Amino acid sequence: DGGCEVDPDAAPDVxxxxxxxxxxxxxxxxxxxxxxxxxxxxxxxVAQLWLSH
Structure with a gap:
């Protein structure tokens, strides 16, 4: 296997x-x-959400 190669079928999901x-x-x-x-x-x-955590 090419290890680094991305499965073309997986790309649309990833x-x-x-x-x-x-x-x-x-x-x-x-x-x-x-x-x-x-x-x-x-x-x-988003800032308020982070601050309220």
Missing amino acids: LPAVVVVVVLLLLPELPVNLSLPAERMYDQE
Whole structure:
């Protein structure tokens, strides 16, 4: 087996999860130049969720 090779059938299932993880990891690092009100509200909700833990 090629070890590192990703099964093409698995890729469609894995890719969305990887994208979500990467986005969640990057969101706190991004300056709020994504000036979409929806994204700002979402960021505030996430921050409140983290703070309330």
